[in-house]
Amino acid sequence: xxxxxxxxxxxxxxxxxxxxxxxxxxxxxxxxxxxxxxxxxxxxxxxxxxxxxxxxxxxxxxxxxxxxxxxxxxxxxxxxxxxxx
Numbered sequence: 001x002x003x004x005x006x007x008x009x010x011x012x013x014x015x016x017x018x019x020x021x022x023x024x025x026x027x028x029x030x031x032x033x034x035x036x037x038x039x040x041x042x043x044x045x046x047x048x049x050x051x052x053x054x055x056x057x058x059x060x061x062x063x064x065x066x067x068x069x070x071x072x073x074x075x076x077x078x079x080x081x082x083x084x085x
Contacts, residue, residue, distance in 0.1 A: 021027075031038050048063045071079035 033039065047067065048065045051062050051064055053060050053062070071077060
């Protein structure tokens with residue numbers, strides 16, 4: 001899941017990260033990742049993984065957000081300029 005589009009990161013026009021939307025608010029969106037307006041926002045994205053965690057019998061849920069910024073040859077990550085068309 002890319003968190004640039006629809007999650008309030010990177011100047012997202014739909015809403016700002018942490019904005020209150022009301023009790024029990026939910027939303028779902030689909031995006032065309034070939035749309036130039038969306039593709040241009042992807043290099044500034046983070047990735048989120050939903051998690052369920054059990055610790056000493058207690059269960060919690062959350063989201064782990066992470067990003068790779070820039071080139072890292074040992075992992076095979078390219079820099080932004082290396083990915084330009």
